Amino acid sequence: MLDVHGGVPLTGTVVVRGAKNLVPKAMVASLLGDTPSVLRGVPAISDVDIVTGLLELHGVHVTVGPDGDHADGELTLDPANVAQGSIVDIDAHAGSSRIPILFCGPLLHRLGQAFIPDLGGCRIGDRPIDFHLEVLRQFGAVVDKTPGGIRLEAPQRLRGTKIKLPYPSVGATEQVLLTAVRAEGVTELKNAATEPEIMDLVMVLQKMGASITVDPARVIRIEGVDSLTGFTHRSLPDRNESASWASAALATGGDIFVKGARQQDMITFLNVFRKIGGTFEVGEDGIRFSHPGQELRSIVLETDVHPGFMTDWQQPLVVALTRASGVSIIHETVYENRFGFTDALRRMGANIQLYRECLGGTPCRFGRMNFKHSAVISGPTPLTGADIVVPDLRGGFSHIVAALAAEGTSHVGGIEIISRGYEHFLQKLDTLGARIEYASGC
Known part of the structure; x- marks a missing residue:
């Protein structure tokens, strides 16, 4: 349990390293090589620890930096x-x-052969693995579901295939890439995800010897090869963490320099940030985000796959929008249950209404389903401290930001999940002047 004393603007500098949505996947890619790989910019997050443990269980020898040095995240x-x-x-x-x-x-x-146990992760919506399994079957894998997990076998070498995704899923695209690069023949993937992290994974695999082309119309073609070597690669910075700190600056009336933030990965976010009234300055080694010192403006926003506004960006931003003048509308088109975190914000005083209807024009998979996937935020409304339990990764960070923006003290439980994607986030908050402490008895 964490006690968060609100009402203090966050000011100072934080450092953002490699992307949570790339680093663990690049670590998995090392399994494909015949020689060692070196990955740099690796953040100290629990997802990295989990993948390290899994790799070691499968015989991969993982070492940290030269002489155990964590400084470069190598x-x-x-x-x-x-x-x-x-x-x-x-x-x-x-x-x-x-x-x-x-x-x-x-x-x-x-x-x-491979064995995959039952899967966990954040409870933000349906993330079925059936499509992953169907893709693997198309490559020639034999899939056997058991009560404890899934057993897979490849009686013969996997073969290239043609696949069209019903939705440009990041996970499904990663699955195809990691399977196709050593499959026999050519694989064609239509309606692929093209997020910056996907492109960085493509570069990792190309360094290993893979032959991959990406067409403008979301088509990726992979020519399978017999073998791959290891890679040396520095991960792109985590644009989700960068955007989270930007929203924290806006919500608390602060001024935060995010060292490592990269403009080219955040163009869509930066446009929205400016529309709300936030100010930013792009430097050679990062971006400075600050509150304008005047009233924020309401917006209408829809999340979407890249190059649209990322779903991971909207949760911390909602906290800032409670301080904006007027009515903001957010239509979530990626995960159907992503607004569960707003329950706590309402208890803190936010005026947020959820709707099942699509409050936007972007094509949405949830329009005729019973999911509250549109939010209307009326503001500005002052927030007050409350008791909160973290529901998921981005929602959890949003709750911390809300507690910091609120008057009074909030008691926040379940903060461990935040470490899945935010490196040393409590230390960073302390550096920015946040008044936080572990509750007595914890």
Whole structure:
């Protein structure tokens, strides 16, 4: 339990390293190589710890930086002795992460078999793995669902195939890439996700010897190769964390320089940030985000796949919008249950109404379903401290920001989940002047 004393603007500098949505996937890609890989910019987050444990269970030797130095976030991953891990140990390590499903393709290539336990992750909407399994079947894998998880085998070398995604899913695109690069023949993936993290994974695989082309119309073609080598790569910075700190500056009336933030990955966010009234300055090594010192403006916004406004950006931004003048509307088109975090904001005094209707023009999969996926935020409304339990990663960070923006003290539980995607976030908050402390008895 964390006690958060609000009413203090966050000011100062934070450092953002490699992207949570790339680093664990690049670590999995190291399984595909015949020689060691070096990954730099690796953040100290729990998802990295989970994947490290899973890789080690499968025989990959993971070492941290030269002489154990964490300063550059460097990992060396040596897959020379890949082997099938213990089912019990895999299940114990993977329970809180959805990354293990991406181990399937690489393990099928290396060992001819794989086991994937029941998957965890944030409860923000339906993330079925059935499509992942169907993709693997198209490559030639034999899939057997068991009560404890999923067992896969590749009696023969996996074969290239043609796939069209019903939705440009990031996870499904990653699955295809990690499986197709060593499959026999050509794989064509239509309606692929093209997020910056996907493109960075493509660059990792290309460094390993893969042949991948990306067409403008969301078509990715992969020519399978017999073998791959290791890679040396520095991850792109985490644009989600960068945007979160930007929203924190806006919500608390602060001024935060995010060292490592990169403009080219955040163009859509920066446009919205400016429309609300926030100010930013792009420097050579980061972006400075600040409150304008005057009333914020309401907006109408729809989340979407890249290059649209990321779903991960909207939750921290909603907190800032409670301080904007007028009525803001957000239409969530990516995850159907992403607004669950607003319950706590309403208890703190926010005026937020949720609707099942699509309050926007972007094509949406949830329009005729019973999901409250549109939000109307009326402001400005002052927030007051409350008791909060963190529901998911981005929602949890949003709750911390709301508590910092509120008058009085909030008691926040379940903060451990935030460490899945935010490196040293409590230390960073302390550096920015936040008044936080562990509750007595915790």
